[in-house]
Amino acid sequence: MNLLKIDNLHASIGEEKILNGFSLEINAGETHAIMGPNGSGKSTLSYVLSGKDDYDVTEGSIHLKSKNISGLEADERSKLGMFLAFQYPIELPGVTGMTFLRTIINSSRLANNLPELEGIEIVKLIREKAANLEISQDMLKRFVNVGFSGGEKKRFEILQMSLLNPSIAILDETDSGLDVDALRIVGNGVTELKSKDRGMLVITHYQRLLDHIIPDFVHIMVKGKILESGGPELAKVVEKEGYKRFIDEN
Ligand SMILES: Nc1ncnc2c1ncn2[C@@H]1O[C@H](COP(=O)(O)OP(=O)(O)OP(=O)(O)O)[C@@H](O)[C@H]1O
Numbered sequence: 435m436n437l438l439k440i441d442n443l444h445a446s447i448g449e450e451k452i453l454n455g456f457s458l459e460i461n462a463g464e465t466h467a468i469m470g471p472n473g474s475g476k477s478t479l480s481y482v483l484s485g486k487d488d489y490d491v492t493e494g495s496i497h498l499k500s501k502n503i504s505g506l507e508a509d510e511r512s513k514l515g516m517f518l519a520f521q522y523p524i525e526l527p528g529v530t531g532m533t534f535l536r537t538i539i540n541s542s543r544l545a546n547n548l549p550e551l552e553g554i555e556i557v558k559l560i561r562e563k564a565a566n567l568e569i570s571q572d573m574l575k576r577f578v579n580v581g582f583s584g585g586e587k588k589r590f591e592i593l594q595m596s597l598l599n600p601s602i603a604i605l606d607e608t609d610s611g612l613d614v615d616a617l618r619i620v621g622n623g624v625t626e627l628k629s630k631d632r633g634m635l636v637i638t639h640y641q642r643l644l645d646h647i648i649p650d651f652v653h654i655m656v657k658g659k660i661l662e663s664g665g666p667e668l669a670k671v672v673e674k675e676g677y678k679r680f681i682d683e684n
């Protein structure tokens with residue numbers, strides 16, 4: 435089943451044109467990786483997909499489970515099952531991790547006509563998933579992302595994803611700034627979330643994350659569009675040779 439269909443997407447911010455005809459289809463069960471030089475538009479793509487304001491989509495369309503979501507707000511896209519793990523997670527001073535997670539779980543459940551979870555039931559669920567990602571109880575009592583280390587922020591993003599069960603998960607450089615142990619924790623956390631009902635889009639600069647999360651497809655993005663697609667071997671070419679070959683050939 436097709437979960438996400440991006441067709442000839444063009445998007446700009448102010449005068450700056452950043453996406454230039456980006457197309458990609460993700461079916462249920464598939465994991466796609468996007469690699470590309472700094473500034474090629476990867477984060478912009480993830481923001482545009484998630485419905486962040488500030489971007490003008492000038493051409494093309496985005497379908498999520500066959501529904502055109504181009505005009506939908508970020509929260510509506512999220513209710514339809516889209517999740518974005520940010521490259522730079524935002525701080526929420528005054529909101530504890532536990533409160534935040536309870537809120538997102540229940541709003542997602544309400545959107546899916548499921549009863550809200552309460553009391554010990556929801557706390558247990560959160561604690562269990564947090565423990566899998568080696569996130570401590572103390573961290574859940576702190577304000578979201580405030581003073582978290584880079585690696586803690588990334589693990590907290592994956593925790594959100596594991597609690598929301600999205601249909602499409604977009605991970606923007608979830609590996610950046612992780613030490614080798616955190617990389618393994620995050621890699622395993624993501625791999626456990628692979629499912630025949632879910633599609634994943636993993637943006638990364640490094641082959642090493644893809645050793646953990648073995649993608650079905652790797653796409654090379656340059657200047658706002660995909661130049662080349664292949665299997666995991668493409669990531670190895672990038673690691674060895676950089677992007678020159680892809681740019682020269684196109
Ligand atoms: N608000 C903005 N105003 C002007 N230009 C912007 C804005 N946001 C992004 N850009 C530009 O768009 C281009 C693409 O940025 P983007 O963050 O999407 O790249 P990226 O592929 O994610 O890079 P990286 O690998 O460094 O994370 C960059 O040249 C960036 O400077």
Ligand SMILES: [Mg+2]
Binds near residue numbers: 478521
């Ligand atoms: Mg980026």
